[in-house]
Amino acid sequence: MSSSPATAISSAPTIGVFDSGFGGLTVLRALIERMPHAHFAFLGDTARLPYGSKSRRTIARYAAESAQFLVREQGAEFLVIACNTASALALDAIQDAVPVPVLGVIEPGAQAARAASKTGDVLVIATDATVQSHAYTAACQALGLRSLEKACPLLVPLVEEGWTDPSSPTGHVTAQVVQIYLDELAAQAAAAGLNADILVLGCTHYPLLRPLIESALPPGVRVIDSAQAVAEAAARSINCRLPTIGEDRAEGSPHAQLRCFATDSVDKFERLGSRFLGRPVGKVQLVDLGG
Amino acid sequence: MSSSPATAISSAPTIGVFDSGFGGLTVLRALIERMPHAHFAFLGDTARLPYGSKSRRTIARYAAESAQFLVREQGAEFLVIACNTASALALDAIQDAVPVPVLGVIEPGAQAARAASKTGDVLVIATDATVQSHAYTAACQALGLRSLEKACPLLVPLVEEGWTDPSSPTGHVTAQVVQIYLDELAAQAAAAGLNADILVLGCTHYPLLRPLIESALPPGVRVIDSAQAVAEAAARSINCRLPTIGEDRAEGSPHAQLRCFATDSVDKFERLGSRFLGRPVGKVQLVDLGG
Numbered sequence: 001m002s003s004s005p006a007t008a009i010s011s012a013p014t015i016g017v018f019d020s021g022f023g024g025l026t027v028l029r030a031l032i033e034r035m036p037h038a039h040f041a042f043l044g045d046t047a048r049l050p051y052g053s054k055s056r057r058t059i060a061r062y063a064a065e066s067a068q069f070l071v072r073e074q075g076a077e078f079l080v081i082a083c084n085t086a087s088a089l090a091l092d093a094i095q096d097a098v099p100v101p102v103l104g105v106i107e108p109g110a111q112a113a114r115a116a117s118k119t120g121d122v123l124v125i126a127t128d129a130t131v132q133s134h135a136y137t138a139a140c141q142a143l144g145l146r147s148l149e150k151a152c153p154l155l156v157p158l159v160e161e162g163w164t165d166p167s168s169p170t171g172h173v174t175a176q177v178v179q180i181y182l183d184e185l186a187a188q189a190a191a192a193g194l195n196a197d198i199l200v201l202g203c204t205h206y207p208l209l210r211p212l213i214e215s216a217l218p219p220g221v222r223v224i225d226s227a228q229a230v231a232e233a234a235a236r237s238i239n240c241r242l243p244t245i246g247e248d249r250a251e252g253s254p255h256a257q258l259r260c261f262a263t264d265s266v267d268k269f270e271r272l273g274s275r276f277l278g279r280p281v282g283k284v285q286l287v288d289l290g291g
Numbered sequence: 292m293s294s295s296p297a298t299a300i301s302s303a304p305t306i307g308v309f310d311s312g313f314g315g316l317t318v319l320r321a322l323i324e325r326m327p328h329a330h331f332a333f334l335g336d337t338a339r340l341p342y343g344s345k346s347r348r349t350i351a352r353y354a355a356e357s358a359q360f361l362v363r364e365q366g367a368e369f370l371v372i373a374c375n376t377a378s379a380l381a382l383d384a385i386q387d388a389v390p391v392p393v394l395g396v397i398e399p400g401a402q403a404a405r406a407a408s409k410t411g412d413v414l415v416i417a418t419d420a421t422v423q424s425h426a427y428t429a430a431c432q433a434l435g436l437r438s439l440e441k442a443c444p445l446l447v448p449l450v451e452e453g454w455t456d457p458s459s460p461t462g463h464v465t466a467q468v469v470q471i472y473l474d475e476l477a478a479q480a481a482a483a484g485l486n487a488d489i490l491v492l493g494c495t496h497y498p499l500l501r502p503l504i505e506s507a508l509p510p511g512v513r514v515i516d517s518a519q520a521v522a523e524a525a526a527r528s529i530n531c532r533l534p535t536i537g538e539d540r541a542e543g544s545p546h547a548q549l550r551c552f553a554t555d556s557v558d559k560f561e562r563l564g565s566r567f568l569g570r571p572v573g574k575v576q577l578v579d580l581g582g
Contacts, residue, residue, distance in 0.1 A: 047345075050341075054338070054555075153448055153451065153452055154445070154448050154449065154452055154454075157444055157445050157448045158445065160444065161444055161445055163445075169471065170471060173464060173467050173468055173471070176464050176467075177464055180460065180461060180464070264345075
């Protein structure tokens with residue numbers, strides 16, 4: 001599984017990161033922090049988003065095409081699916097479509113929740129599509145956790161508007177929105193008899209709201225960021241699966257190298273992406289994966 | 292242009308209403324209020340939304356297919372395009388695709404603004420896609436109006452969350468968002484030397500926020516609702532173009548008859564649609580227009 005026929009073994013592993021949009025740049029950011037010497041190729045399938053409103057079959061086809069682009073044309077030796085919808089509905093299809101290891105964003109989040117929870121009860125906030133897939137509930141259940149999911153549809157547009165600074169009037173509005181959602185979730189959890197001590201951020205946009213979310217949580221509830229959880233899991237898996245191209249190869253490459261691709265809306269990607277990535281995304285290349 | 296070969300002349304005209312989603316139900320509501328004796332067929336192309344992020348060519352193809360469904364399969368004798376993006380980018384393509392009169396939502400809004408404005412200066416709020424098309428600016432300019440457009444991306448998700456009741460905590464959040472947007476717009480208008488007395492609601496979701504928007508406006512600025520404007524224009528056009536099937540045919544049909552169709556997400560359509568329509572949408576039929 002560690003061989004990628006299209007790729008010559010270079011001085012650092014190439015990790016492909018795929019999202020339906022550019023929210024997955026928060027996952028890329030966590031990956032770069034954890035593996036600063038790797039090479040990264042990020043693809044946002046922005047022309048065909050949102051995946052959430054499409055059928056499982058269509059999502060599987062889109063995600064497989066995107067994964068093949070990263071592996072065949074960009075030489076990715078390991079894939080991270082930084083998209084909750086694709087992870088929930090198309091992980092098997094992606095694994096069938098490419099000959100490299102593939103890691104989704106949902107299971108690492110659930111595993112980090114299990115490692116951190118003392119009560120075994122977990123809350124999850126995510127987009128409507130992710131909640132409707134019940135993928136986090138299934139992943140938590142498989143690990144013996146009880147969970148309650150809540151869709152928070154306003155948080156993605158608030159992040160994309162940039163209303164995230166707690167000290168500004170716009171951030172004050174976002175703080176109220178977060179408080180309303182989390183109060184509703186707490187009431188639903190209490191009604192369901194849950195004693196949750198973990199809140200999983202089940203959407204790649206939400207790390208930008210982490211300070212606001214932590215301020216709105218009751219004491220004793222800790223935040224687990226799926227983006228960080230998947231980066232940890234990817235680093236462990238890469239060091240385990242690709243030992244000859246892990247730490248050793250890193251020495252020759254002092255800085256992460258990054259190539260970004262999008263299927264549409266390159267302008268918006270370049271404009272907003274740096275806030276998600278925490279550094280400039282540079283020039284984003286437009287690619288055509290078909291309709 | 293008044294003949295539709297697939298349709299036998301019945302007791303009331305059938306008006307086809309098309310939107311990329313279900314926001315256009317506010318236009319349908321205004322049409323029913325204005326022509327309570329007509330028959331209506333509404334199609335929401337929910338499987339392929341949002342149109343805003345797609346190319347003009349793709350939008351034209353989608354819109355033409357949707358228009359043909361309404362004319363050929365539902366017997367529409369007049370079409371209203373209740374979608375700002377399709378009106379801005381695909382009106383010509385739709386007119387070429389069907390043998391019936393077609394009315395978009397943008398020109399009637401601009402004409403109503405001209406009729407109502409004393410200063411000749413007009414403000415427009417809309418989605419990001421509509422603003423980027425500059426269709427309202429062009430329509431206003433053609434009528435000798437100066438205009439300034441502002442994208443308000445949070446308003447659609449706030450409406451879809453149902454946070455529209457000014458007396459509730461959630462409506463209070465929406466009121467703050469509206470105030471922030473309108474204050475920014477007023478500052479931009481002042482900087483541009485505009486003395487606007489009209490605000491056009493350039494998105495089919497916004498009529499549900501009209502009380503909140505009117506509360507946030509400075510005195511002397513009046514709201515023009517594009518949904519109402521297009522309904523007025525459609526009623527005038529139908530009475531003018533189809534005189535034999537207008538008022539006369541109405542007598543036999545005391546209540547508007549309505550059939551709703553969607554290409555996906557029928558549940559969400561049925562769940563949220565009644566708030567837009569102001570009455571139950573009834574059973575929504577799923578149709579497949581291809582990919």
